[in-house]
Amino acid sequence: MNLALCAHPGKLQAVSEVVQLTLPEEQRVSVSTVTVGLSAVLTCGIQGTLRPPIIWRRNGIVLNFLDLEDINDFGDDGSLYITKVTTIHMGNYSCHAYGYEQLVQTHVLQVNVPPVILVYPETQAQEPGVSASLHCHAEGIPDPKLTWLKNGLDLQPPRSSKQLSLIANGSELLIGSVRYEDTGAYTCIAKNEVGVDEDISSLFVEDSAKKTLANILWREEGLSVGNMFYVFSDEGITEEMCPQGEASQPQSCVWSSAVNVREKYIYVSQPTLSRLLLVDLQAQKVVQIRLPVPENEPAVHKIDLETFHRVKTISLKNYSCVPQSMAYTHLSGFYFIQCQNQHKTFAKPPSQLLVDSVTDTVIGPNLNLSGRAFVSPDGRFIVTPENSKLIVQTVSFQGELMLNQDLDNPLAISDLDFQPSFTESNQHLVVASSRSGTDLLFGDLSTGKVEVLKSLKHPLSPEDWPWGGPNRVVVSSGLFEQYLVTPSSESLFVLNGNKERRIAKFRTSEEATQ
Numbered sequence: 439m440n441l442a443l444c445a446h447p448g449k450l451q452a453v454s455e456v457v458q459l460t461l462p463e464e465q466r467v468s469v470s471t472v473t474v475g476l477s478a479v480l481t482c483g484i485q486g487t488l489r490p491p492i493i494w495r496r497n498g499i500v501l502n503f504l505d506l507e508d509i510n511d512f513g514d515d516g517s518l519y520i521t522k523v524t525t526i527h528m529g530n531y532s533c534h535a536y537g538y539e540q541l542v543q544t545h546v547l548q549v550n551v552p553p554v555i556l557v558y559p560e561t562q563a564q565e566p567g568v569s570a571s572l573h574c575h576a577e578g579i580p581d582p583k584l585t586w587l588k589n590g591l592d593l594q595p596p597r598s599s600k601q602l603s604l605i606a607n608g609s610e611l612l613i614g615s616v617r618y619e620d621t622g623a624y625t626c627i628a629k630n631e632v633g634v635d636e637d638i639s640s641l642f643v644e645d646s647a648k649k650t651l652a653n654i655l656w657r658e659e660g661l662s663v664g665n666m667f668y669v670f671s672d673e674g675i676t677e678e679m680c681p682q683g684e685a686s687q688p689q690s691c692v693w694s695s696a697v698n699v700r701e702k703y704i705y706v707s708q709p710t711l712s713r714l715l716l717v718d719l720q721a722q723k724v725v726q727i728r729l730p731v732p733e734n735e736p737a738v739h740k741i742d743l744e745t746f747h748r749v750k751t752i753s754l755k756n757y758s759c760v761p762q763s764m765a766y767t768h769l770s771g772f773y774f775i776q777c778q779n780q781h782k783t784f785a786k787p788p789s790q791l792l793v794d795s796v797t798d799t800v801i802g803p804n805l806n807l808s809g810r811a812f813v814s815p816d817g818r819f820i821v822t823p824e825n826s827k828l829i830v831q832t833v834s835f836q837g838e839l840m841l842n843q844d845l846d847n848p849l850a851i852s853d854l855d856f857q858p859s860f861t862e863s864n865q866h867l868v869v870a871s872s873r874s875g876t877d878l879l880f881g882d883l884s885t886g887k888v889e890v891l892k893s894l895k896h897p898l899s900p901e902d903w904p905w906g907g908p909n910r911v912v913v914s915s916g917l918f919e920q921y922l923v924t925p926s927s928e929s930l931f932v933l934n935g936n937k938e939r940r941i942a943k944f945r946t947s948e949e950a951t952q
């Protein structure tokens with residue numbers, strides 16, 4: 439009976455059974471918090487006699503008919519059921535009764551994540567009198583608080599002690615001048631509302647530290663998978679990988695870009711062959727994945743990396759968007775697609791698109807941006823160079839994409855990378871290189887302060903760089919080190935991102951022989 443009514447809501451009044459729907463004022467917005475990995479049930483608060491079926495939306499897209507794997511059960515009472523919640527599910531879900539769109543309830547879904555900790559180094563040996571730094575990085579939602587133990591006992595450094603200090607909310611423990619009694623196991627503990635994680639960083643203070651350290655490094659690092667480089671040349675990765683050229687011509691590979699997934703797999707694309715290659719680093723095997731032959735329609739293909747099946751094709755035709763670059767944040771699951779600028783002569787349409795990876799649907803333009811988006815490693819900051827600004831957006835823990843600030847940017851930016859802040863946990867610096875000049879820009883996302891480091895020589899000109907992508911890359915050494923590397927046309931610069939003035943320059947062989 440309900441179904442028949444839903445199909446013809448107009449007939450309701452004809453039989454004089456009036457639908458009356460109510461939603462208590464205090465339930466118009468309902469905030470739910472779920473821990474990652476669990477399931478979530480959102481129940482629509484709209485009640486009433488002869489209530490038509492409940493329709494759910496996320497970012498304006500109706501979920502009921504999408505046949506999603508993780509959001510597929512709408513229950514007898516119209517509840518929304520999310521199996522195995524992840525951070526991409528955070529955000530707003532709205533419900534209304536079919537045909538009665540003016541009465542809407544909004545559910546704000548917050549997803550909590552227990553802390554995951556990494557310490558660095560796991561072991562170190564130092565001689566008496568030098569300084570020692572122990573690093574601890576924790577991610578979680580909400581932000582974890584960090585504390586330290588030494589040999590199982592609370593470590594409470596006195597304020598303004600030069601000997602022992604906690605820096606950046608405890609993400610660095612700095613011992614100014616180590617003594618023998620500083621030898622010990624230092625436990626970093628990260629705690630938030632939904633969990634605790636801990637790990638140990640050991641310090642040995644001894645006279646023959648160099649010898650000990652060499653032993654430790656040899657034992658720990660050896661020739662492990664994480665220490666290998668892969669280079670994709672026109673001769674392939676291994677000999678069979680590329681098609682044989684004409685008769686005597688050597689085979690030739692064309693590579694586009696590659697991603698490393700958890701130090702286990704490298705996926706690399708071969709645009710002229712419409713395929714991806716999967717390099718299994720542990721098994722040292724290469725498998726090919728055929729991609730759909732390009733159709734005449736610009737689209738993004740979503741491929742399941744386990745089964746290699748195409749899950750979805752997101753058409754970009756309605757937006758006249760030929761994708762040029764793409765960035766992703768796991769918070770709320772946004773893709774930022776930069777489109778090629780096809781309409782140079784007209785007033786340019788907005789050309790950075792926002793896509794929701796839960797529904798695989800284009801939400802619309804991302805503000806009025808057109809540059810390439812860069813996402814910080816923790817997924818919280820999205821930075822887009824735009825004219826003379828760096829536009830900084832953040833994703834809140836409620837899944838809301840917000841304009842955070844804009845930083846002044848005097849450069850034509852070639853490439854950009856992130857470094858963890860040296861003064862505050864869960865904050866970042868951005869470092870950007872210039873496409874044509876000799877400058878490197880440092881921007882502090884927590885304070886908005888920008889500094890430009892000059893005289894890093896000129897990069898190769900974009901015309902002399904035939905491989906696509908940035909002509910001057912800048913690469914940060916990751917979570918625990920403070921170095922940056924950027925090439926110029928004849929040198930390679932290694933910089934200390936912390937004390938920006940300490941520059942070491944490694945010359946290329948060409949310059950060295952002069």
Ligand SMILES: *[C@@H]1O[C@H](CO)[C@@H](O)[C@H](O)[C@H]1NC(C)=O
Nearest residue numbers: 581582583606607862863864
């Ligand atoms: C880190 O410390 C700063 C002040 O030094 C404070 O404003 C911020 O909230 C702290 N962050 C965390 C995650 O505790």
Ligand SMILES: *[C@@H]1O[C@H](CO)[C@@H](O)[C@H](O)[C@H]1NC(C)=O
Nearest residue numbers: 752753754755756757799800
């Ligand atoms: C594109 O626009 C047409 C016409 O407005 C519409 O019917 C179609 O559903 C749209 N396709 C997508 C993928 O949004």
Ligand SMILES: *[C@@H]1O[C@H](CO)[C@@H](O)[C@H](O)[C@H]1NC(C)=O
Nearest residue numbers: 786788805806807808824825
């Ligand atoms: C984008 O919008 C902002 C304000 O919403 C405006 O200040 C800016 O000039 C716009 N940029 C472009 C390129 O239209």
Ligand SMILES: *[C@@H]1O[C@H](CO)[C@@H](O)[C@H](O)[C@H]1NC(C)=O
Nearest residue numbers: 467529530544546837838839
């Ligand atoms: C989600 O809903 C809340 C409450 O109505 C609102 O403040 C917030 O801006 C919404 N977020 C998004 C992403 O629409």
